[in-house]
Amino acid sequence: MNIQGIPFTKMHGLGNDFIIFDTFISDSRKVTDAHLSLISQKDLIKKIADRHFGVGADQIFILTHSNKADLKMQILNSDGSEAEMCGNGIRTVALYAKTYGLFKKKMLEVETLGGVKKVVEETIGEFTVDMGVPVLTKTEGQTLQIKKQDGSVKHVLFFEANMGNPHAVTYVESTEQTPLEFFGRQIETHLHFPNKTNVEFVEVLSRNHLKVRVWERGAGETLACGSGACAVAAVAIATRKATSPLEVELPGGVLKLKWEGNAKPILMTGPAQESFFGYLPLV
Numbered sequence: 001m002n003i004q005g006i007p008f009t010k011m012h013g014l015g016n017d018f019i020i021f022d023t024f025i026s027d028s029r030k031v032t033d034a035h036l037s038l039i040s041q042k043d044l045i046k047k048i049a050d051r052h053f054g055v056g057a058d059q060i061f062i063l064t065h066s067n068k069a070d071l072k073m074q075i076l077n078s079d080g081s082e083a084e085m086c087g088n089g090i091r092t093v094a095l096y097a098k099t100y101g102l103f104k105k106k107m108l109e110v111e112t113l114g115g116v117k118k119v120v121e122e123t124i125g126e127f128t129v130d131m132g133v134p135v136l137t138k139t140e141g142q143t144l145q146i147k148k149q150d151g152s153v154k155h156v157l158f159f160e161a162n163m164g165n166p167h168a169v170t171y172v173e174s175t176e177q178t179p180l181e182f183f184g185r186q187i188e189t190h191l192h193f194p195n196k197t198n199v200e201f202v203e204v205l206s207r208n209h210l211k212v213r214v215w216e217r218g219a220g221e222t223l224a225c226g227s228g229a230c231a232v233a234a235v236a237i238a239t240r241k242a243t244s245p246l247e248v249e250l251p252g253g254v255l256k257l258k259w260e261g262n263a264k265p266i267l268m269t270g271p272a273q274e275s276f277f278g279y280l281p282l283v
Contacts, residue, residue, distance in 0.1 A: 005279030006035045009096060010055060013088030013272045015223030015252030019048060019057045020096055023064050024071065029100065029277065036062070038282075042080035048280065049078035055280070058219045059086055061093060069109035069116045071102060077218030085114035085164035087226020087268055091127045094119040095272040114164020114227075128269040131227065134234035134259070135162040141239075144168075146186040149179065156187065159235040163266075166197040166217070167231035171241075175203045175213045184215025200228045202236065208246045210236055223252030230266045233257040 007029045009020045021031045021039055031039070038044060039062065048054045059077055066072035073093055075083040090110055097103035098121065108119045118130040137160040148154045158170040168187055172178045178201050187199045196217045203211040212232050214225040229248040236242035237259055245258045259266040 010275040011092040066111040069111040091272040161231035163227040
């Protein structure tokens, strides 16, 4: 049957869900140049990512040729803005590449705006990503002033980390009782972050187990965030609240992190899964 439309693959890593548009595949999954010109329109990206009127996704990936890695991964947030990195997303891209014949070596290299990331399959459906060296700013922390729900001012101690994309990590007594959207949106768009930031709220359960909720820049609350988990692990180890290896528990599941500190890269291990394949209507 001849189906007219734009082919896509829906995937997720711990519930952090993505839509992949691929220019490599030569079969029915291939996206043409004409399709790409449509996909690149910001209004269409918002419609595709909308969970009520579209397919629904936290982010959209476009896979293209790379001159410095096995493939290039363009990352678009659900609001149409572009992101530098997505740790959960890189695992799903690795699974996609392996499933459809693009991952032919032991290690896959993926080019992102946040640099080239290396991925290795550990077991079936589980991948380890070399997320690079975390960059921490002022490990003693900084303070932001935001408004509480009653209108009063709240001083939030946060730790700034960069994993190829920006993160603000703050400790809380309970992630469940934290009004994530209210505080997350204020911190994301605070003047301190001219390009906005991802925000992680961290509850320390033990020195090897952290519980985290994430407010993702350009997407809102997500069930998981790979780069966010790495930022949290780096900050927790640097501030002596945790030791490596450790587990970061997110609403969608658990990621395993290892970091030896200093100029060493942080390693993230977690699952990836394909949800379904389909076509977007052209009109």
